[in-house]
Amino acid sequence: KQEVTQIPAALSVPEGENLVLNCSFTDSAIYNLQWFRQDPGKGLTSLLLIQSSQREQTSGRLNASLDKSSGRSTLYIAASQPGDSATYLCAALIYNQGGKLIFGQGTELSVKP
Amino acid sequence: GAGVSQSPRYKVAKRGQDVALRCDPISGHVSLFWYQQALGQGPEFLTYFQNEAQLDKSGLPSDRFFAERPEGSVSTLKIQRTQQEDSAVYLCASSSFPGAPYEQYFGPGTRLTVT
Secondary structure (H helix, E strand, O other), X not given: OOOEEEEOOEEEEXXXXXXXEEEEEOOOOOXXXXXXXXXXOOOEEEEEEEEOOXXXXXXXXXXXXXXXXXXXXXXXXXXXXXXXXXXXXXXXXXXXXXXXXXXXXXXXXXXXX | OOOOEEEOOEEXXXXXXXXXXXXXXXXXXXXXXXXXXXXXXOOEEEEEEEXXXXXXXXXXXXXXXXXXXXXXXXXXXXXXXOOHHHOEEEEEEEEOOXXXXXXXXXXXXXXXXXX
């Protein structure tokens, strides 16, 4: 059974710092891995999607990497800003289970001005 | 449509009442998913439709939960005889799956509070 874990559960950093959020999964037979942002009381906003054949994806100040052999993905945020404060969720797509996503519990990020 | 929409955004139900939650997916998306998110947790899969066919309902927590998508577009999640443990945010997502790239797009969610 696929399990997805995110560490740390919460993170507080001063503005301007570069930071890394970690995501690990137990079954390497994933099709892709998706990173989401969730603001309080809101739905999920897709940030980056990495196909299993890819090793990383970049969008602006965000960079996500995927290492299937070690069961890990990281989300790197450069030059953090207070507006980056939110909960970040990673999710693995299990292809042979109808494309459903298995989510981690999230990392709650707070960027202090 | 421009995105996935859900209604109502908030629902308060007395214990024992029935509720119906609606999801309008992105136009043309074949697949539709329902997830349940408890406070402070990541979303958990409930059920999955491909067009009008419900292909996976393994995540539905009890037989009080029922979902349908009769015309392969709008979907309704119904909860009968609500209990306090049903209080959560219910998220709907749509995707082009099984067509690539399988990215799921989420609606704003319905926050259900059972009193």
